[in-house]
Amino acid sequence: AQKITQTQPGMFVQEKEAVTLDCTYDTSDQSYGLFWYKQPSSGEMIFLIYQGSYDEQNATEGRYSLNFQKARKSANLVISASQLGDSAMYFCAMREGATDSWGKLQFGAGTQVVVTP
């Protein structure tokens, strides 16, 4: 069964606008972590933001924020004030289990974002 679902295969967004990328997850663990990574065409996976399952506040990192709705099992990424350099593939990922578990990540299929001038 798919653990991470990203329903938007691709999105266009205008420069300076905000964009929300959807991510839903499936786990029966109480302790887990949710991650977002950015993958430009060069291929490297760049870490953006992390949310722990016990964190009560939504994570923020600069222009990135994570809208964490635990009851709905969703962890949407919001990019504010989009820039041309934000054009990339974005992946949602989950680590199940306790903090000191082996930390294997399970990834969604990704969402391609294209920022237009």
Place this chain on the structure above:
Amino acid sequence: EAEVAQSPRYKITEKSQAVAFWCDPISGHATLYWYRQILGQGPELLVQFQDESVVDDSQLPKDRFSAERLKGVDSTLKIQPAELGDSAMYLCASRRTGVTETQYFGPGTRLLVL
């Protein structure tokens, strides 16, 4: 800023040949991961090391793939013989166990099997 190093960045080979990829994790990171990413999909874990020990290789096709991390630092992933379906991006990541949650990825090796 410390980075995960991988080489080569690109590899073209013919089917039935042997290929090897190298990864040097961030210094001090005890946990090392190899992922395979097929075009259009998210990465999938192949093998995971804690220091020099394999802790998860359940998704590694062991008839043709092998991985080692002999001194608990850098790691090599080998495919022998390569098949057409092995064409993919191979990503290495590392994590400092127990201190940080984040996995940091290297630039990857793009493999094309002809």
